[in-house]
Amino acid sequence: MVTEFVIAASIMAAAAFSQQAATRVILLPNEDGHSSTVEVTTGQETVTIAKPYQVVEVSDQLKSSVKATDAKTVQEAFAQVLQRTPAREEKFILYFKPGGTQLTPESMQTLDELLRKVKARQGGELVVVGHTDRQGDADKNDALSIKRAEALKTQIAQVGFDPEHIQAFGRGERETLVPTEDGVAEAKNRRAEVIVR
DSSP: OOOSOEEEEEGGGOTTSOTTOSEEEEEOOOTTSOOOOEEEEETTEEEEEOSTTEEEEEOTTOOEEEEEOOHHHHHHHSHHHHHTSOOOOEEEEEEBOTTSSOBOHHHHHHHHHHHHHHHHOOSOOEEEEEOOOSOSOHHHHHHHHHHHHHHHHHHHHTTTOOGGGEEEEEOTTSSOSSOOOTTOOOGGGSEEEEEEO
């Protein structure tokens, strides 16, 4: 997955750069230090950039050139775009006590952190996926996993996050974190994963 930000901008939005480009693509550094590449294809030409702050400029004649810039120049030229860049996706895992929708004490702390982040985030959406271990009947585990997801959806909505932007699903015992035989209780499989995006 490419996690770098790529900015494509018209000449009107980037006066700090060359007046020759009709379109430009800038590769920004990833927060976690991983690198990536972006290919820009125009007509018969493909140009690859792989270093942070490399720029591909494409002219009206679909001619590409690679240049370099820096963090300060990008910040000055694209301040408004960068301010509106959505926050990165985050994932939380919360664990449940056996047989129900009550979180473990440790996961109550994780829930507090999740709720703080959700309250601070404007817009966006959440996906809540409930899971069970492999103990008990598969159909009952399906129902329990949905109850777990729905219980978290309710708690998240209570802090003001629009419930219309929360999807809740149950996966039962299908996607265990720790593979086990059927009928085995495993605490790490009794969980819900919450994806905040």
